[in-house]
Amino acid sequence: MQILFLGPPGAGKGTQCQRLSAHLKLPHLSSGDLLREAVAKGTEAGAKAKSFMDKGALVPDEVLINMFRDRLQESDCAKGFILDGFPRTVPQAEALDALLADLKKPLNTVVDLQVDEALLKERVLGRRTCGNKTCNAVYHIKFNPPKKENICDLCAGELTQRKDDTPEVFLKRMDAYEATKPLVPYYKKQGHLRTIDGDQTPDKVFADILKVVQVHA
């Protein structure tokens, strides 16, 4: 099964994709996580991406397209995958369509997670992420705090704040999100788009996602 998530910064894409990945036993491919890993490892893609990410701008399309072309052909993707944050522009979506056609893995569902803009800033600024790169669990200091301050419940890793989770960069990321909006009519036309209200408890959001994913499996 191939599932794709759209939504603004802080909508809960990562939170829900991690749960869905565990439930469906499919890999969660987050463009943000892959780019942060590339930056941390100092790869060529990471070097190209860093300055754009630091200022909340979109990384050039070809960096993402090349990264996902390689990643989608890895063995853990054989039974499907959950895409989080890629594609984010129409050229990326067109490249993904071509790639999925080559791989004979058509999309089943595109989940568009929507949250009132006024709530997104608080979500992003209060986010804490497990620094252990094999875990990447997501918390929130108010909405989803860890049991022990700054320590991951799952792996006891130290929680960190993302470098781009500042008020200034958040505003730039919201501006960059405008480039993603044409993907809504793009996937509506293909018949894949399902809009989910992300302004509910994480459990309720997950239940709504499972319903649409199961219907379109």
Ligand code: AP5
């Ligand atoms: P990326 O890492 O993808 O950032 P983003 O899209 O801005 O999304 P976020 O990770 O901020 O939000 P999320 O929706 O995953 O929310 P989360 O679940 O964490 O991308 C980073 C950068 O990489 C971009 O700015 C760009 O530079 C570059 N990039 C990435 N992809 C690209 C592409 N395709 N093309 C070009 N450039 C690209 O939740 C947020 C917080 O809210 C958490 O604290 C969580 O605990 C809390 N929360 C979640 N759900 C709920 C709920 N229901 N109620 C209350 N709180 C909740």
